Amino acid sequence: MTVNLDDVDWAIIAQLQQEARISLSELGRRVSLSPSATTERVRQLEALGVITGYHAMVDLTKVGYPVLAIVRLKYPGNHHQPLRRLLAERREILECLRTTGDDCYTLKVAAASMGHLETLMDELAGFGSTTTSVVYSQPLPYRGPDRP
Amino acid sequence: MTVNLDDVDWAIIAQLQQEARISLSELGRRVSLSPSATTERVRQLEALGVITGYHAMVDLTKVGYPVLAIVRLKYPGNHHQPLRRLLAERREILECLRTTGDDCYTLKVAAASMGHLETLMDELAGFGSTTTSVVYSQPLPYRGPDRP
DNA sequence: ACTGAAACGAAAGATGC
DNA sequence: GCATCTTTCGTTTCAGT
Numbered sequence: 001m002t003v004n005l006d007d008v009d010w011a012i013i014a015q016l017q018q019e020a021r022i023s024l025s026e027l028g029r030r031v032s033l034s035p036s037a038t039t040e041r042v043r044q045l046e047a048l049g050v051i052t053g054y055h056a057m058v059d060l061t062k063v064g065y066p067v068l069a070i071v072r073l074k075y076p077g078n079h080h081q082p083l084r085r086l087l088a089e090r091r092e093i094l095e096c097l098r099t100t101g102d103d104c105y106t107l108k109v110a111a112a113s114m115g116h117l118e119t120l121m122d123e124l125a126g127f128g129s130t131t132t133s134v135v136y137s138q139p140l141p142y143r144g145p146d147r148p
Numbered sequence: 149m150t151v152n153l154d155d156v157d158w159a160i161i162a163q164l165q166q167e168a169r170i171s172l173s174e175l176g177r178r179v180s181l182s183p184s185a186t187t188e189r190v191r192q193l194e195a196l197g198v199i200t201g202y203h204a205m206v207d208l209t210k211v212g213y214p215v216l217a218i219v220r221l222k223y224p225g226n227h228h229q230p231l232r233r234l235l236a237e238r239r240e241i242l243e244c245l246r247t248t249g250d251d252c253y254t255l256k257v258a259a260a261s262m263g264h265l266e267t268l269m270d271e272l273a274g275f276g277s278t279t280t281s282v283v284y285s286q287p288l289p290y291r292g293p294d295r296p
Numbered sequence: 297a298c299t300g301a302a303a304c305g306a307a308a309g310a311t312g313c
Numbered sequence: 314g315c316a317t318c319t320t321t322c323g324t325t326t327c328a329g330t
Binding site: 171172173174183184187 | 322323324325326327
């Protein structure tokens, strides 16, 4: 499943992980490649599924979601469909990871207030027992993986 | 701290959260605005800190990190500097949230193998007691917040 | 706060190395 | 797999509303 990536591929990935909206010409300048060669490399990385997308990041507080929480969910049964439906519907759930261990799901949830978070927790509590931690701060700026 | 956003702002945010590399002209077409008006709106959203950046997302398995784990860290002391240093150095740590509750930090860690994860855990264990959950799957495609 | 026009720079595609 | 060239399209700036 691993793709072989050379120095230039990693340089491209590093640049686009930090600044996804730079032009292909600018990207080419930064990695010392012509615009067309850069375009071809980026196309390949996308086609191979190495780069899966480009996303704007938003300040949750500024858009009205000042409360961020991590919810761990202990989900006993095997009937995952209802939970999948909730994940799709409730846009306050920003991320969901299924994990080993006692808590099968770990969710990241954005809420407009503690009252709103309470409502969301009530919905999730229908699926199993939950453990909620409210996030104080995010001590790490965004970054993706680096070359090994 | 909240910024007032109208329908057009939210439409712009929604588009850029899904596809950050579309041209400003294309974005303008999608939200029914001229290129120059679109440019000005995006510039404002960036200047206000509503949009904090644009990032390429990468398939961790394809770039050589097939093991993803969530690590909860119970950090007793108040000396956070050494941990901050580790966060900055160890690029395998992709995310770090400081939270309420018994486990003060929740980290997302990418590893090349279980052996590599073991090494990383040993480093983290120096700071406090850890609970590690390996991620099976990510049942939710990436998405940011939606309009309330 | 948005439109429209004009100059500049970038993207896309074809060709040759 | 990469560079160069040309056409087409996007970006930027500014006048005007």
